[in-house]
Amino acid sequence: MSPIRIQTQSQSLTRDDCTIAWERLEYGNATPDAPVVLLHGFGMSRTGMRPLAEALLARNASGRVFLADARGHGDTRSPARDDAYGYPPMRDDCLALLERAAPDGAHLVGHSMGGQIALMAAIARPDRIRSLSLLGAGPCRAVTHEKERRSWERAAARFEAATPSEVAASLAAAAATHDEHLTPERVYAGARGDELARVVRGAFLGVESNDEECARLETPTLLIAGSNDAGWLEPTRKLAGILPDAELMILEDAGHLVHLERTGTCADAISRFLERVR
16 A cells, blocks of 8 residues: 655635645545545644544545644634634634535544534535544533633633643643543644633634534434543533434543544544445
8 A cells, every 4th residue: 555645735715814724645546435524622733633544544444534723723823813713613614625625525523622613514514524423522512601601711811821831731631531642742732822712712602502403414423432531421422312313432441532542443433434324
């Protein structure tokens, strides 16, 4: 099998002056199948999805894989306004990338925040999304209680005041992984506290619940969660019960970074799922 050829492109999608950084990975000549687009979680970047992308390529899950940095993450740059970091702009960035790189449709793979972006993209344009593979992700849920809202606002303030190493340590503590190789410096390298604060205020505090939309979504969906993922296991179970066409896989002794803790297992499951969908 030919080595993976990585082509990285950063370009403007002419959306709110935002420049979306993305890259294409492929083995040899691309197959005619719809590509796979991977979307990372909060505080990470497309680099954190590359091990899973390469594992999917190695299993011939797709001949083309695309990775993208969300607003406030990696090499993507956005205007310094909270409303520019909301979920609707990030959803529309994903759809704009599909228009550019996969006009005939794609399979979306999203972790945590990236899973919610993928879910919203499928709700908005089900004709463009062939399938969803969501890792540690549940339905969107509006913040309606003032106590929870104040807690998120304090978290945003802490991100703004923190050093890069403090930001990485805080994110790693929330992920609660027990894999000694997944150090904060490795997983959350480059996380920027000021922009993460805008994501908290623009996306997390501005999101609307979408249970009803999920109940009408017929896109085939694979849901994967770690049994030790305290924050997202139950939301993942909930989403599996809402979606009309969903499969649920719980990986024992894995946490929120399930795609990094169990890369091979996740790649095997997604590959089998995509084969069935096709």
